[in-house]
Amino acid sequence: MRIKVSRREHFNSAHRLHNPEWSDEVNERVFGKCNNPNYHGHNYELIVSLTGEVDQSTGYLYDLKELSDVIKKYVLIRFDHKNLNLDTEYFRDLNPTAENIALVIWRILRQQIDEKFELKITLYETERNFVEYPAH
Template sequence: MSITQAFTFEAAHHLPHVPETHRCRRLHGHSYRVELTLAGEVDPHTGFVVDFFDVEAVFAPVLAQLDHYLLNDISGLENPTAENIALWIFRKVSPDLPQLTAVKVFETPMCWAEYRA
């Protein structure tokens, strides 16, 4: 069984390793959406793979690091592509959510990156 919980945050970034003419080299912002997917057996007593409130509690401090910040200023996100953000989130969250199997980061409703363990 798998479950997914979504979160949103607002942040700015620029991509320092793209050509000067690339529009993402300039500072800009996104309304990001993050989806955390967890998988495992359903606990017969609770009926949960993981309680959504537990997922929210684990992710809350990570979300606070991202929301309304310049992502380039965050250690480990100096090149904050959607791919790097997804991997960064996975590394931050997975120690406390061992059932985490995927992190999906949407920069827009039409483009995203997904890291799968």
């Protein structure tokens, strides 16, 4: 029986969307307010979903307490109340768009969670704007 379980978490981060290869005018036109040189913040909602087979001995697909602990240790501690551009190594050379943040989180968690589980990241940047990786 294939099933999906999900864990919702929350973190606050600041960032600036900026391409250093572009002029200030182009950055302003493309990224608008998100290009503020003094940064801006979001209250991100993160949903981590795992899909796979239920373990018949436990009845679990994956222990959600363990999933919570993994997310806290490898994502929240690194991103919560941080400036993603300045305080994390992940976005020193990578524009911290919602798309890239979701991809980075997926890569971090993929290293911690057994490959037998499909891993999906859903990241809400605002109540109305969110991304999913992978996209299927």
